[in-house]
Amino acid sequence: MFKRNHSKGIASIVVIGTLLISLFAAQPNLGIAKSAKEEVYQGKTPKYVFMFIGDGMSYAQVSSAEMYLGEKSLPGKLSPEQLSFTKYPVHGALMTQDSSSFIPDSASTATSLASGQKTLSGVINMDESKTKTYSPITENLKAKGYKIGIVTSVPITHATPAAYYAKVANRNDAYEIGKQLATSGFDYFGGGDFDQKTGPKGADQSIYEIVEQAGYTIANTKEEILALNNRSGKVVAIDPDNYETALDYEIDREAEELSLADYVKKGIEVLDNKKGFFMMVEGGKIDWANHANDATASIYDTIAFDNSVKVAFDFYNAHPKDTLILVTADHECGGMTIGYSLTGYSTHFEKLQPVTMSYQEFDKISKQYKETHPANPKLEDLSDKIKGAYGLDLATLTSYESSLLNNAFTKFMSSETKPSNDQENVLYGTYNPLSVTLSHIINNKAGLSFSSYSHTGVPVPVYAVGTGSEMFGGYYDNTKIYNKLSAITKSARAK
Ligand SMILES: [Zn+2]
Incomplete structure (x- = not known):
């Protein structure tokens, strides 16, 4: 039974009052700081910084993926298998709106991550008037003696990697972005190819x-890439198996093709030096x-992304006091959610296990069919494919699914x-229409x-481990x- 205790009552009032006062006193530090000057850090400076960006990943x-x-490992047990980075000790979340919209693109959001500024969708490291340029953190770190590496599974001149070395009013200016890569002086570029091999004028240099x-x-061969090391000088490693200038979707990647994790591993070998490095x-x-609404391809590429993060975590384990790993995203894509009106409260992840290829690979199959079967085409002709x-049996589709297909x-x-x-x-x-409908059905x-x-306007997660991660x-x-x-x-020594 509750027993009234006067002195305890007073003590409680004092404790609650103190809590309230400290809460209000703490307000200015609760993430409403307005400029870089207000971010205070007095800990050790990490020599090695990894910045992982899962594009479109919320x-x-x-x-x-989990x-x-x-x-897959425990069928029917409803037991998610955590990705490595969701086990990191520090979690945060980011608002992603840009100067154009609550729903941003990769150019503006990567500018925000790289340079701390808001701008319009489509603009990389320039202001809304497209006259003033912003300096990405990589320039500052390079001046302090860090080596700089930039790795991506999409073209190296795409918006997100570009925000770490280029300044352009239009993200589609891939030739100009490529030229700025050349003058960046940064040390390692790895993954996808250049979007534009020649300039807008036919006579422009390659x-x-x-x-x-x-x-x-x-x-740009596997042998050349695997032979790179920290005596190779400045390098651009271009995936020899790239499809339309990007790495293959992970679900389509052949075992012998280099993975995103391979480019991170090679990056560490190329960048390794006593003064440290920054790798995006x-x-x-x-x-x-996610743009294509291909959930299985998204899951495979998220797992491939996690595998690349694990390479950095191995490095962190070897240099725990000198390494910071950040894993975040630029924005969400596709408005993916776990739940669907006709499945209500259930999920059936086992239905995704038989999927063997991305929509992009299936498009090759369906296009070939279209070219060779112009007269009297039947969906049933493609049933084996x-x-x-x-893993879908046409005979078992519901009438709703059949009509959609x-x-x-x-x-x-x-x-x-x-x-x-x-x-x-x-x-x-x-x-x-065919492959996207098959994706939707599965x-x-x-x-x-x-x-x-x-893209959508939902927030994205941040995961951090290592020196400075508490920030x-x-x-x-x-x-x-x-x-x-x-x-x-800030306190890293200049070279
Ligand atoms: Zn996108």
Whole structure:
């Protein structure tokens, strides 16, 4: 029974009062600091900084990968198998809006992460008027003696990697971005190829020549890439198996092809030096898979991203007092969620296990069919291919699923596959109607769904471990990542 105790009552009032006062007194530090000057760090400066960016990766992308892995190793046990970085001791979350919209793009958000400034979608390291340039943290760190590495699974001139070395008013100026890569003086570029090999004028010099004349070695065979080390000088390692200038989707990658993790491992070997290094690593194909609403491809690329983070964590274990690892994202993509109207409270991740290829690989199959079967086409002709790619048996589809797929097949076989009305825009976006519908059917069977073929405005997670990691907890604006990293590396000695 409750017994009234006067002295305890007074003590409680004093404790609550003190708590309230300290809460209000603490307000100015609760993430509302306005500039880099207000980020205070007095700890040790890390010599090695890893910045991982899962492009388009928010909580659903991370959690669906964990559920998929859990279902694979312990079927039916509802036991997620955590990715390595979700076990890190510090968790935060970022607001991602830019100067154009609550739904940003990679150019503006990577500018915020790299340079601590908001700008318009499409703009890289320049202000909204496109006249003033911003300096990414990599320039500052390079001046302090850090070597700089930039790795991505998409083109090296794509918006996210570009924000760590280039300043352009338009992210599509890939030739200009490539030229700025050449003059950056940064030490290691690895992963995807250049988007534009020659300039807008036909007579412009090849981007490879420009990069080599600037003193870079271009390694574009597996043998050349594997032979690189910290005596190789400045290098650009271009994936020899790239498909349309990006690494293959992880689900399509052959075992002998280099993975994102291989480019991180090689980066450590190239950059290793006594003064330290900064490496930005982008899992860019997570974003592409989510644009296409291909949940299985997203899951595989999120796992590949985690494998690349594990390489950095091995390095951290060897240098625990000198290393900081940050894992975050630029924005969400696709509005992926775990849940679907027809599956209610259940999920069936086992339905994703038989999927063997990305929508992109299946597109090659369906296009070949279209070219060779122009007269009297039938969806059933593709039933074996659909079974092999998605594990879907056409005979077991519900009538709703069958009608969706038959309509998609008819649209795909027609002369005009671009959407011609709002309904087709919702159903297919700008994707191949057949493969995107197959993705939707398999996603929905698993209990997953998407709301968009574009990015969304939901926050993204931050995970941190190592020296300075305690700075990254809380919920704050994405520009603060730059401010915090600047504070942490402020006292690094200049060369
Ligand atoms: Zn995107």
